[in-house]
Amino acid sequence: MKVPGIHSFDCTPAEAVRLQERLRQRVVTGGDPGTIRRIAGVDASYEKGENVIYAVVVVLSFPDLAIVERVWTRQETDFPYIPGLLTFREGPALVEAFEDVESDPDVVLFDGQGIAHPRALGIASHMGVILDRPTIGVAKKLLTGTAADPAERRGATSPIVRDGVTIGMAVRTKDRVRPVYVSVGHKIGLEAAVGIVLAADRGYRLPEPTRQAHLYANEVRRTGGRSRESLQTTLMQE
């Protein structure tokens, strides 16, 4: 994929906050991707004590959700994990991974927040602006705002509210299992985002794109991308 370099990630935490406040104005919080044929999931994994990050992008067909492409990258990071500044830690590696993606995903799911963020620019929104394509944030925990617990049945929802404004939706993707927190990333509305997350879920807490990305990220970290399953992708990158 062509990823137009919008800005540099080389900055201090204070500069990062200012950049977020500027970029938030470029986020489009409405719309609908239309017919979806390809949906991608993104995730990152780390080497325990070192500053090494493995970032992956997994593209699946939709609505059948069969894996059609998997890309991974290994990169060193300097930026520490700071709540609210996750993109500055994982962004560089993610951009590198996306540059190797050959498919053309209609929407991308991220492991983290979209606009349900202190400055309305979680990793899904930020990357959405960088990639200029529809994105959705699917987080396992809230960063800001509050939400009542959704009914226990799969499909139940409850709005994530902050200052009286709905910034996302707690979504029960599996009966009696903790909900995931969905928020608009870029170029999509909340209703469409929730519908896509549920349509991309196959009975696990996490929707397939994100779940597969998580599994793959751990696989390449533990095997150095040399496992049998990823041999083909590995050879293509070498």
Add this chain to the structure above:
DNA sequence: GCGACAG
């Protein structure tokens, strides 16, 4: 000042 705090 104190507590909270995506991955």
Add this chain to the structure above:
DNA sequence: ATCTTGTCGC
């Protein structure tokens, strides 16, 4: 995110 086995419950 990562370090880690079995175990209780649907």
